[in-house]
Amino acid sequence: MAEHRTMQRDALLDAARALLSEGGTEALTFPALAERTGLARSSVYEYFRSRAAVVEELCAVDFPVWAAEVSAAMEAADAAEGKIEAYVRRQLDLVGDRRHRAVVTIAAGELDAGAREKIRAAHGGLVAILVDALTELGHGEPRLTAMLLQGIVDAAVRRLELGAAEDPDLITRAAVSMALHGAAPTA
Numbered sequence: 001m002a003e004h005r006t007m008q009r010d011a012l013l014d015a016a017r018a019l020l021s022e023g024g025t026e027a028l029t030f031p032a033l034a035e036r037t038g039l040a041r042s043s044v045y046e047y048f049r050s051r052a053a054v055v056e057e058l059c060a061v062d063f064p065v066w067a068a069e070v071s072a073a074m075e076a077a078d079a080a081e082g083k084i085e086a087y088v089r090r091q092l093d094l095v096g097d098r099r100h101r102a103v104v105t106i107a108a109g110e111l112d113a114g115a116r117e118k119i120r121a122a123h124g125g126l127v128a129i130l131v132d133a134l135t136e137l138g139h140g141e142p143r144l145t146a147m148l149l150q151g152i153v154d155a156a157v158r159r160l161e162l163g164a165a166e167d168p169d170l171i172t173r174a175a176v177s178m179a180l181h182g183a184a185p186t187a
Contacts, residue, residue: 009047011037013061016054028054066094067126074129081180083133084149087126088179091153092172095160149179 015036019027028051034041048054073090077083127146134142156175160168 005047008037008039008043009057012039012044012047012054013058016058017062020058069094070126071129074126074133080133080136084130084179085176087130087133087149088153088156088176089172092156092160092168092175095157152178 012033015033016028018036019029019032030041030044030051033039033044033054037044048057070087070090073086074083077086127143127150130146130149131142134145139145152175156171159166159171166174
């Protein structure tokens with residue numbers, strides 16, 4: 001019975017990802033979830049009390065996977081510069097991933113303060129690895145620089161998601177270049 005409930009919950013989360021990817025937060029409704037999964041609408045309420053609860057569960061499940069992928073790419077790099085480049089590139093590579101699109105979509109405005117704090121805390125683990133790489137480079141303000149580098153990534157993500165006129169590879173190269181040159185230690 002528990003396995004069946006887990007399968008249904010997973011199906012609901014997958015349907016939520018698809019709905020968010022296809023139509024944004026407006027598309028994520030309980031009737032749409034019920035239709036996608038073949039469950040009765042009342043059954044959806046057995047798993048989630050609200051749309052915000054669906055969103056929180058998606059973040060709790062998907063963000064750690066995404067963060068682990070970025071972390072693994074950074075750890076595979078040899079030098080500090082390579083870790084910084086991996087941090088930027090892997091996040092931008094994930095823009096096309098449905099899990100990432102869903103998390104970005106919902107983080108934009110659907111989450112309450114508690115859920116946003118959970119995402120910030122999870123993201124803090126990635127920033128810590130970036131801080132280590134910046135410290136290794138001899139940067140005087142590694143934490144501040146790490147936060148500013150994330151701003152570069154966030155701006156590039158928005159450009160990619162908007163389907164900007166620039167080629168996605170150009171956006172990625174520009175973001176990596178800005179991150180590496182901006183991360184160089186100052187005199």
